[in-house]
Amino acid sequence: MMIIRPININDKQAILDFATKTGTGFTSLPQNEERLLARLTRVLNTWTGDATPAEQGYLFVLEDTDTQKAVGICGIEVAIGLDEPWYNFHVGTQVHASKELGVYTQMKTLVLTNNHTGYSELCTLFLDPDYRENMNGHLLSKSRLMFIAQFQDKFSEKLIAEMRGMHDENDQSPFWESLGRHFFAIEFSQADYLTGIGQKAFIAELMPKHALYVDFLTDEAKAVMAEVHPSTAPARRILENEGMRYEGYIDIFDAGPTLEAYTKDLRVVRDSQHRQVRITDPSNLTGDHTILMSNDKYQDFRAVIGEPLIDDTHISISLAQAEALKVQDGDPIRFVQLHKQENNS
Numbered sequence: 081m082m083i084i085r086p087i088n089i090n091d092k093q094a095i096l097d098f099a100t101k102t103g104t105g106f107t108s109l110p111q112n113e114e115r116l117l118a119r120l121t122r123v124l125n126t127w128t129g130d131a132t133p134a135e136q137g138y139l140f141v142l143e144d145t146d147t148q149k150a151v152g153i154c155g156i157e158v159a160i161g162l163d164e165p166w167y168n169f170h171v172g173t174q175v176h177a178s179k180e181l182g183v184y185t186q187m188k189t190l191v192l193t194n195n196h197t198g199y200s201e202l203c204t205l206f207l208d209p210d211y212r213e214n215m216n217g218h219l220l221s222k223s224r225l226m227f228i229a230q231f232q233d234k235f236s237e238k239l240i241a242e243m244r245g246m247h248d249e250n251d252q253s254p255f256w257e258s259l260g261r262h263f264f265a266i267e268f269s270q271a272d273y274l275t276g277i278g279q280k281a282f283i284a285e286l287m288p289k290h291a292l293y294v295d296f297l298t299d300e301a302k303a304v305m306a307e308v309h310p311s312t313a314p315a316r317r318i319l320e321n322e323g324m325r326y327e328g329y330i331d332i333f334d335a336g337p338t339l340e341a342y343t344k345d346l347r348v349v350r351d352s353q354h355r356q357v358r359i360t361d362p363s364n365l366t367g368d369h370t371i372l373m374s375n376d377k378y379q380d381f382r383a384v385i386g387e388p389l390i391d392d393t394h395i396s397i398s399l400a401q402a403e404a405l406k407v408q409d410g411d412p413i414r415f416v417q418l419h420k421q422e423n424n425s
């Protein structure tokens with residue numbers, strides 16, 4: 081069985097292994113052991129109540145219970161930009177007009193902003209390539225929304241997710257080559273790494289504060305604005321199906337889009353419900369839909385998927401599922417359909 085659980089200190093090596101597989105553009109899992117272990121420490125401190133608001137974050141792992149191996153990771157940052165500046169470009173419009181000449185021109189611009197400071201962030205989504213099947217990616221991504229639904233008071237009213245932008249097999253980014261290189265004079269991979277380990281001061285020091293005209297970029301750079309890396313496309317579809325949208329903000333390095341939404345408007349948060357557990361024989365479980373289920377425990381949070389039977393008061397699950405969720409007969413659990421129904425779209 082595949083389960084979602086909070087990360088623990090025994091997952092240290094798994095995190096280090098994941099970081100070697102993510103590739104350029106995945107700044108939240110840099111190949112830097114000191115940085116990764118510092119993040120693990122503050123995440124564990126969050127669960128014990130020993131982290132400041134600026135430090136608070138959560139990491140969850142997808143575990144294959146048959147092998148007791150962590151095969152995926154996902155995270156939530158509680159409030160971004162409070163201790164390290166959070167930068168992105170806002171894609172806006174500037175009008176140049178002259179009645180005398182009969183000229184009216186709208187030009188897209190890029191403006192460096194910190195507009196998402198204080199928002200909560202979905203981040204650090206990585207699934208081992210050997211496990212990219214059987215809805216594991218959906219379980220990994222959406223389990224975070226179940227945790228947010230259960231503990232909404234711990235998160236901001238708005239939520240974002242930065243998507244990895246386009247770069248090629250040689251770690252060359254068209255957007256970086258057209259814009260960033262002129263101001264930073266370093267390789268895209270190096271800038272990406274420095275950001276991943278928290279060294280962001282150079283962005284404020286070197287990036288111009290005035291608006292930049294998109295028309296001055298190369299056609300290749302313009303073409304990748306708000307586009308995602310092919311490996312990130314499934315993650316983007318999942319989040320968009322849950323209600324997140326691109327609202328005109330892109331990454332300053334690779335131009336990947338930032339998706340955002342009001343937390344209360346996310347499908348899982350809005351539509352998930354509670355029922356009391358009824359443990360039953362697995363042969364009786366012939367539900368019509370695949371259901372995402374989670375317990376209501378903070379430090380012992382668990383999430384799984386299955387096909388339970390649901391009525392007005394109870395949700396019938398197997399003993400194995402109950403044990404995975406750490407619940408017993410009569411305990412409450414949260415549930416929602418794993419996939420959005422087409423007639424609700």
